[in-house]
Amino acid sequence: MSIDTNLEKINDIIHDTCTRVSRNPKEVTVVAVTKHVDVKTAEEVIRSGVTNLGENRADAFLEKYEYLGKQAIWHFIGTLQSRKVKDVIDKIDYLHSMDRISLAKEINKRAEKKLKCFVQVKTSDEETKQGILQKDVLPFVKEIGKYEKIEVVGLMTMAPFTADEEKIRSCFVALKKCQEEVQDLALDYAPCTELSMGMSNDYPIAIEEGATYIRLGTSLVGQ
Numbered sequence: 480m481s482i483d484t485n486l487e488k489i490n491d492i493i494h495d496t497c498t499r500v501s502r503n504p505k506e507v508t509v510v511a512v513t514k515h516v517d518v519k520t521a522e523e524v525i526r527s528g529v530t531n532l533g534e535n536r537a538d539a540f541l542e543k544y545e546y547l548g549k550q551a552i553w554h555f556i557g558t559l560q561s562r563k564v565k566d567v568i569d570k571i572d573y574l575h576s577m578d579r580i581s582l583a584k585e586i587n588k589r590a591e592k593k594l595k596c597f598v599q600v601k602t603s604d605e606e607t608k609q610g611i612l613q614k615d616v617l618p619f620v621k622e623i624g625k626y627e628k629i630e631v632v633g634l635m636t637m638a639p640f641t642a643d644e645e646k647i648r649s650c651f652v653a654l655k656k657c658q659e660e661v662q663d664l665a666l667d668y669a670p671c672t673e674l675s676m677g678m679s680n681d682y683p684i685a686i687e688e689g690a691t692y693i694r695l696g697t698s699l700v701g702q
């Protein structure tokens with residue numbers, strides 16, 4: 480399958496899902512996750528019209544950035560080790576994995592300008608999933624106010640990989656609820672207008688529950 484064909488299908492599904500739940504498809508941004516493909520394929524993705532790219536490892540990101548630079552809007556979607564912060568921080572546009580105060584502190588020390596961050600929330604009980612527990616989200620967001628270079632644009636989560644739709648949906652519903660709680664705080668550094676949720680196997684459900692950024696790897700660029 481070509482990227483253009485895949486994208487056509489994805490856009491149809493986004494459109495149909497939005498229609499079903501009375502949302503505007505323009506509210507949903509596709510982030511192409513290029514972690515499993517090479518620079519040339521990433522370039523093809525940009526040419527197909529998807530300019531938001533997501534990478535989850537610092538080294539692989541830097542390799543693509545060197546070649547593609549500002550042609551893309553860059554999303555860092557994986558766990559970011561503190562010692563890698565200085566390498567990537569002024570090159571990425573969004574960080575989807577803000578998950579600890581020590582990371583906020585390091586970013587604050589190293590970044591030249593404000594960084595748009597999603598706080599990653601653990602909404603499932605899978606041991607392998609990263610993120611802040613739901614009950615800790617509000618204290619975490621308040622604490623982050625100390626670090627003036629962090630802007631909390633939204634929340635991010637990963638649902639478990641399962642065929643159980645209700646299990647998946649409950650994670651997205653939980654993230655939406657956390658978002659409303661953060662918005663109620665009315666903090667100027669945490670507008671929290673965005674929800675980064677939904678991957679290849681579950682993005683229609685995520686859109687139904689309010690996703691504004693969906694992160695698509697396999698369905699867009701293949702295995």
Ligand SMILES: *Cc1c(COP(=O)(O)O)cnc(C)c1O
Binds near residue numbers: 512514637678694698
């Ligand atoms: C790999 C990855 C994705 C994309 O997964 P697909 O199932 O290939 O769409 C999305 N989000 C994160 C955080 C990832 O690591």
